[in-house]
Amino acid sequence: MFENSLAIVAFARRYKALLVAYLACCVQLSAIAQISQDSVRIGILNDQSGPYSALQGQGSVVAARMAVEDFGGTVLGKRIDVVYADHQNKPDVGATIARKWFDVDGVDLMVEVGNSAVALAVQQIAREKSKIVIYTAVATTEITGKQCSPTGFSWLHDSYAMVSGPVRSLLKQDMDTWYFIYADSAFGQNVVSEASRIIEANGGRVVGSVKHPTNEIDFASYVLQAQASRAKVVAVIDAGQLLVSAFKQAGEFGLTKGGQKVVAPVTFLTDVRGMGLKAAQGLNVAIPFYWDLDDQTRAFSQRFFARHKAMPTEPQAAVYSGVSHYLKAVRDTATDKTMTVAARMRSMPVNDFFAKNGVLRDDGRLLNDFYLVQAKSPAESTGPWDLYKVVAKIPPQETAKPLSESECPIVKTAR
Structure with a gap:
């Protein structure tokens, strides 16, 4: 009798173990079944060959692939693929690629974009197709403003974040008259608009501006107009190779020697390297990431450098941070359904080397700390990528437009 009881207990334990294993298998198979195709596909759309390719380009593809590898290469038993394309900074080209990716190629997530005009075109398509886009190099505040989307996320910065800290800092130094040289694009217009609003709200004055074609290489006439304005501050609103050229030419025409301060609020790591510290020294920029901030940023950046032979730009x-966060959301929700994944992305904090306790707002804006950094002098630099020193940490509430001023329909509905 006793032996029979022991046998029954042993059988029950074995049965329970088998049942638990069976149920776990069923849960896993159920999760896999909710991935809509053979793989989860991530598309990097950016400038691969033009003036912004150094700060985006293949480096962003490398970052995305690192994120995928660090995640394990699969999610819910499905392979993770990374594809990329060059939009050539043309909205029509970017829109065509986006439609093909979403309609034909089964891309689940689009990342970067890196051009405001292209981003606005992509945002509309992604909204129509119910696809997630993470913007990591887009300045226009329209992405989280009038053109916001429940599936569109601004991961890096916008024009408000980039100009708010440096502009306020200069105004406190009595640098209260401004002149803008800016690209005739959605990006340039938006940055000038946001900067002008902050300048005028804080007692400053915009004395003039001049716009140039987005493919300009000769900035002489624009620099001379800025010089003639006698503004205390000349702000060059460009990025990439265009910014490097404009900034160098401003120096050649002696604006700084004549008492004017030349600034470039939209400046990236590769821009400063391109200008050289002799020209860039003293330049203040607001950024959320720098490779040499702490042990975590240095560890990632050294791994990145081993692959790309350059330190990572912001x-x-x-891109790495956004891709990682998306994959965590897919894993947690056991599906690639857009609205389910987007909701999970919003509900969990962003915690990695890029953002500490970052929060995604209702308008899609990632809130995290920024840093006011200053370009070092040649004497202060200890190596080719030792370009910045940190001046101050800027809390999120100072780099993001208040929601009370938001024109995002999602925010307005929630009020």
């Missing part, structure tokens, strides 16, 4: 680091 957009490239943001």
